[in-house]
Amino acid sequence: MEPAGPKLYQGVVNAVSILRRPGAVLGMVAISVLSGTALRADDVVRAADDSGGLAWASIENDTYDQRAHFTAGAQRLSARLDEQIRQLKAKREAMTSDTKDWDFAMKAVYEARELLTGRISELAKQTTPETWTDARDKVGQAWKQSQQAVDNMNTTVTS
Numbered sequence: 001m002e003p004a005g006p007k008l009y010q011g012v013v014n015a016v017s018i019l020r021r022p023g024a025v026l027g028m029v030a031i032s033v034l035s036g037t038a039l040r041a042d043d044v045v046r047a048a049d050d051s052g053g054l055a056w057a058s059i060e061n062d063t064y065d066q067r068a069h070f071t072a073g074a075q076r077l078s079a080r081l082d083e084q085i086r087q088l089k090a091k092r093e094a095m096t097s098d099t100k101d102w103d104f105a106m107k108a109v110y111e112a113r114e115l116l117t118g119r120i121s122e123l124a125k126q127t128t129p130e131t132w133t134d135a136r137d138k139v140g141q142a143w144k145q146s147q148q149a150v151d152n153m154n155t156t157v158t159s
Contacts, residue, residue, distance in 0.1 A: 056077060088150070112150075118142075120139055122135055
């Protein structure tokens with residue numbers, strides 16, 4: 001019998017990393033409940049560890065027949081953005097210098113978040129392959145815009 005040490009340790013590390021991303025976990029649970037599918041632990045770990053670019057690449061070419069897969073992926077992107085915003089808010093709380101520039105730049109992140117959630121909501125209303133594909137592409141544009149806004153916060157606003 002193989003010792004459980006390394007596997008047990010890796011399981012604990014995965015559990016801790018997941019708990020640090022509650023938005024991703026809650027999003028996965030909500031999708032699982034709403035879709036009636038079982039939520040597997042490896043799905044949660046993969047969602048929590050997935051980088052934004054890779055997550056978008058895994059759904060960007062989904063077709064109308066793959067709506068459920070795309071919607072689940074879009075919700076994971078939304079949860080990832082929520083986590084990024086949470087991290088930026090924590091950084092803001094620790095700031096001691098003038099925060100006017102930070103707050104102004106952060107408005108772009110909040111606007112991008114609203115755009116993304118609005119476009120995900122619009123996607124659910126589409127009933128033809130043509131309109132759905134257009135809405136899917138708009139979700140992608142909103143996701144990329146949100147990541148650009150977060151990148152701008154992380155690279156240009158440092159105080």
